[in-house]
Amino acid sequence: MTIDAVLFDFSGTLFRLEEDETWYGDLTWPDGRAFDVHEKAEIMRRMTASVGQIVRFDAERQYAWDNRDLDPALHRVAMLEVLRKSGVPTDEHAERLYARLVDPMQWTPYPDTATVLELLAAQGIPVAVVSNIPFDIRPSFAARGWDRSVQAFTLSYEVGAMKPDPAIFQSALHALGVPADATLMIGDSAEADGGAAALGCRFAQVDPVPTTERPEALLAVLRGHGLAE
Structure with missing residues (x-):
């Protein structure tokens, strides 16, 4: 699929x-x-x-x-x-x-964050950011003009559920209007982010190393799933 x-x-x-x-x-x-x-x-x-x-x-x-x-x-x-x-x-x-x-x-983006968001936007593939977090991260994206490439921010303190609870992933899927089996979840924790698999999402893991040590991990995931050349 x-x-x-x-x-x-x-x-x-x-x-x-x-x-x-x-x-x-x-x-x-x-x-x-x-x-x-x-x-x-x-x-x-x-x-x-x-x-x-x-x-x-x-x-x-x-x-x-x-x-x-x-x-x-x-x-x-x-x-x-x-x-x-x-x-x-x-x-x-x-x-x-x-x-x-x-x-x-205060948060630093990974070198390929902008590229992957732009690639997905160009293909008309909607994006949600799903985070266990107690504060609003939207300014991190808006300051760089990246908020235009994110259709939904599903934040634990706003939706009342934390990963790996399927409820937080379900909230993101509902916001995007897409089925789980047609959705890819990318995160650094198999325990937390991998919870999306319980709904039928595909899951890909990246390593949360310093940004200078991980220039293209997100791009590599997209390539591996046919979403980038």
């Missing part, structure tokens, strides 16, 4: 949160030692992990963690606790890092 629509994940698929030195310039451990490159990378990984529990929580914060992508307030509670338990030394530092996490303009 032909592919009539494509669903994309956001974090680690179309965009990635990538820091620079200004993020961590004054972060130090209690003994005064600065965070090294591996410790900084681990904090970033914990800030953007889509699945798996990263730290232990009390009952209140466990609830916030389990429901973080359904409610912005719960997300803030959970992620500030993750940052504190990851060694971020003060509430001020944690608040500053958290503010960057939820700022859509």
